[in-house]
Amino acid sequence: FDLYERTDESDGLSTLYIKQHGKVVKMTASDVTSTAEGKTQLSWDTGDHWDVPEQPNLGNVYYQNGKEMRVYGGTSPRVFPGYALALNGGNLDFYKADNVISNLIVLGSVNIFNYGGGVEKLSGHVTMSSGTGSAMFYGNDGRTLIVDSDISGTGNVKIMLSGTTVSYVRFNGDNSAYAGTIIASSGGKASETGYICFSCPTAA
Numbered sequence: 001f002d003l004y005e006r007t008d009e010s011d012g013l014s015t016l017y018i019k020q021h022g023k024v025v026k027m028t029a030s031d032v033t034s035t036a037e038g039k040t041q042l043s044w045d046t047g048d049h050w051d052v053p054e055q056p057n058l059g060n061v062y063y064q065n066g067k068e069m070r071v072y073g074g075t076s077p078r079v080f081p082g083y084a085l086a087l088n089g090g091n092l093d094f095y096k097a098d099n100v101i102s103n104l105i106v107l108g109s110v111n112i113f114n115y116g117g118g119v120e121k122l123s124g125h126v127t128m129s130s131g132t133g134s135a136m137f138y139g140n141d142g143r144t145l146i147v148d149s150d151i152s153g154t155g156n157v158k159i160m161l162s163g164t165t166v167s168y169v170r171f172n173g174d175n176s177a178y179a180g181t182i183i184a185s186s187g188g189k190a191s192e193t194g195y196i197c198f199s200c201p202t203a204a
Contacts, residue, residue, distance in 0.1 A: 025062050025063065026050065062080075069093065088108035090111075092112045094114055119146060125151075133180075139169040156180055
């Protein structure tokens, strides 16, 4: 699943193209059945939330447009079984400590949360598409979100710290190929505090 840019010589405008690995399978409904720990994450394990009614596999690219995905408990780590997951808006909520997405493509404005409490981790690779790609990584209510994924591309990486207790967002991957803008903010409460670090030497 490759992103490449082509410039029209007549007007000088650039167009972003996607060269896909296999067929593109679209998510048909948000996956918000339950928040209970131990709940099987439906959209990763079955075809219930995809327009191709089968479990995601390495032959396809999976596309979520403005919906919500919740990654529940089960075998650890939780590994996305498709070739790539492309997000164009919506939320990605983690309820399991270790989560692996080999190719996470951010095409629109996406929120990435630690919803399970404690420490949640994302590994693999994140590509921030130019222009529209924007990912908000949340450290909220005393929780820690660790991004071990390598990050590349030029879209915005945003970090939000919120809640009344200390929170952490940690970026431990190889981000040398990332050329976008990093934006840090808080949720607006005077009591909110937290920490952001890159290439962090020890766990939070």
